[in-house]
Amino acid sequence: MGNLDQTLSENIRIMAVVIADICHRSTLQMASPVNLTRNQFTILKVLSTEGDFQISDLARLLDISNAAISKNIDRLAQLDLVARQTKPGDRRSLDIILLEDGMKILREFDRILGEKQEHLMDQFSIQEKENLLDLVKRVITFTLAEEQDTELICLQCGGNCGDTCVIDSCKGLCSLPEKKISLRQSVGAKQGSSDWSPDKK
Amino acid sequence: MGNLDQTLSENIRIMAVVIADICHRSTLQMASPVNLTRNQFTILKVLSTEGDFQISDLARLLDISNAAISKNIDRLAQLDLVARQTKPGDRRSLDIILLEDGMKILREFDRILGEKQEHLMDQFSIQEKENLLDLVKRVITFTLAEEQDTELICLQCGGNCGDTCVIDSCKGLCSLPEKKISLRQSVGAKQGSSDWSPDKK
């Protein structure tokens, strides 16, 4: 029944855009008093997970250059969201640490997302949720299996999904910070064309 | 059962990123011999739907400036994917028309997406698909209802889902080209920070 396949595929794609684009953007806008780019937000999110992160770690994780991270940290530091802290052992390295104001934005983001999620989840019975979860997991794993570039930071779980995460490459960040090398080779945060900057209109 | 809610929400978000980001990017890269930005691809996609489109229509639809559209059309015209055609009635206006090479890219994109989709759909029984469709539609409508900025071009259906489209504001484009004014107020294609440009590494 090709038509069902078609409709379902389309609706899955629409859902993806709605969640990954519209919902994320609006939540971030609500959560933060200042405009943050997607990458700046991702940096905060990474810093909120366990482990120490330096400029080059962040560059590797977000797959952008050290120079770009450095500039983003300038911006975030200027907003008092993060700070550079020289490492005791090695005076070349800097640990980037998340400050209270940065945490506040993340907490607010999670709170808003949590609220939206709560309302959404109220729609479904437990049976339906379990059903949907199973189907969603299968969509994810199957879709990723078809792709070459499957490394990414999902970070949707706040770094605590551990071994239950469906994303193989995520597990490193979620539960094993020491494995943080070379995640997300290709879910690039490349030079910008369109969607993810703060709205300036 | 808060934990199920949490897990399900996370997995929905992960699925969204996987589909909207990774899958779209890789498909576009496979489909097009030249690097197209997300907006350039969206322009092609819009042009492939029914109706005549001028610079200002496209600007309104993508929510970027006339000047930006003009430059994008320069680029697409230089690649022989589209052409400017002076309108008989009004010599100020230009109809932007999709050329064969442009259509070829769209066809190839759809073909690849169709293939991926076919494999994915093989995973599910008809019962499961109907189930999933229902749940997905509810996620979409509910999520959109919570958002203020719900205007968007989804264009996932290729412009032919008509009244069955779950996206109210989409219907204009899918089935009623004359309503093409002011779709997508805010699913911005704003100045760029991060993800959607062709990969230059």
Add this chain to the structure above:
DNA sequence: GTTTAATGTTAACTGAGTTAAGTATCGACC
């Protein structure tokens, strides 16, 4: 026939990325 509005292009600018060069520190080796 002149003024006003609409359409599209050009020019100057912005912001977030890039690469390449520069600075400082560390570790190793003679």
Add this chain to the structure above:
DNA sequence: GGTCGATACTTAACTCAGTTAACATTAAAC
């Protein structure tokens, strides 16, 4: 202990896709 290469970060110059503002050209209104 001094030099040399590697590592970590920053700075500078550039690119690219947006922006706004000024400018042609054409159409419409009075």
